[in-house]
Amino acid sequence: MSGILNSSIGRKFAMALSAFFLMIFLLQHFAINILSVFSADAFNEASHFMGTFWAVQYLLQPVLIFGVIFHFVMGFVLEIKNNKARQISYAKNNGAANSSWMSRNMIWSGLAILAFIVLHFIDFWIPEINTKYIVGDMSGMHNGEFRYFHELVEKFHSPLRVGAYVVAFVFLALHLLHGFNSAFQSVGANNKYTKGLKTFSKIYAIGIPAGFIFIALFHHLTGH
Amino acid sequence: MNLTLKIWRQKNASDKGKMVDYSVSDISPDMSFLEMLDVLNEQLIEQGEQPVAFDHDCREGICGMCSLYINGEAHGPDRGVTTCQLHMRMFKDGDTITIEPFRATAFPVIKDLVVDRSAFDRVQHAGGFISVNTSGNTIDANAIPVNKHDADDAFAAATCIGCGACVASCKNSSAMLFVGAKVSQFALLPQGQVEATDRVLNMVKQMDEEGFGNCTNTGACEVECPKGISLENIARMNREYLKAAFKG
Structure with missing residues (x-):
């Protein structure tokens, strides 16, 4: 088993495992965010739980950060290696004849998502960590009420930020439209039992980003 | 059919290589792609030029020798065929066809369209x-x-x-x-x-x-x-x- 990450298939496998983890995380993130549309209290309670429960903070959060970093660093490593595998390009290449735009441009959709993650960290994660672990306020309160919902709505006032979020989620959808199914192929799950996954992957790849876009637009347009 | 061909020419493995334009005329739509290249090579030999080197053997889709990246696709635009099974009827009179060797670091070019x-x-x-x-x-x-x-x-x-x-x-x-x-x-x-x-x-x-x-x-x-x-x-x-x- 040693050196599995040095092999092409081992790297594919690791890439797929980190992708699975990130896709499960995304689903969980969406499940909590969508609460904000229906109930500010429910969103506050869920956010406070996620922000203070030890297992989430000290176990899942480090794994998530590692997963994100591993996924994009390995993405870059693979891109560099793959470029080396063809040093002279074709004068004429008709990629559209045999593969989807999404599958050929994972590096670009991935970079767009990475840029979004930076923005997202500046918007939410860094202030959250600062409040909890630098200032030391674990209460989650603001003027006697939980601050999470208030912070969320405030962030979505700016049309520029909402626009950036919408564009980022379109890229996320493009990334997932190839990545979801690709991850299953990489772990060897492509046979007669997994044919139904293709439909499910499309529903997930379009549904989850569309849901996030809906949440951002909902708060922007309603102002609450 | 009259065609313009843009073909990768490379003298040997260490040569830099370049795309060169050729014209062929009176090509039958029933010819295979390799037969069309044979016509071009006859023409080049008559003109005292070096013929274009390309791989081929059985010419019936079994041996796996023929290659070629034609108009941006391996074995050309048809599906389920090798280059020797690709017919000129897949192209139109007046077309420009780009012909390159298979490109990969692991498949170095030996000469023209022939790769190792x-x-x-x-x-x-x-x-x-x-x-x-x-x-x-x-x-x-x-x-x-x-x-x-x-x-x-x-x-x-x-x-x-x-x-x-x-x-x-x-x-x-x-x-x-x-x-x-x-x-x-x-x-x-x-x-x-x-x-x-x-x-x-x-x-x-x-x-x-x-x-x-x-x-x-x-x-x-x-x-x-x-x-x-x-x-x-x-x-x-x-x-x-x-x-x-x-x-x-």
């Missing part, structure tokens, strides 16, 4: 076989019962002719469809089980050492493969590899 695909041979040597005692008491393979579904899948994998279209079409120059087919062909049959672990580990190791890229599952290889080798073979190779790697 011996990397595939080395991958095969690393494990694409079964060791059978041929001392005279060999058991007939047909005496071993094989599930019909597995036999069909093994046969489908074995139809790979090793032409390299998968590598040429892949944006990463990955050879996983080829290696996947060769691993699957044996992984599906009882005769392949004894050496299964070493086979997949050694073939993948050799594939990586040859400088092929990493598969990102674009599926271009499956579409361009003249023999319709399925992506399921790559998934099977992944399973075989992971099973072998975790076993140690």
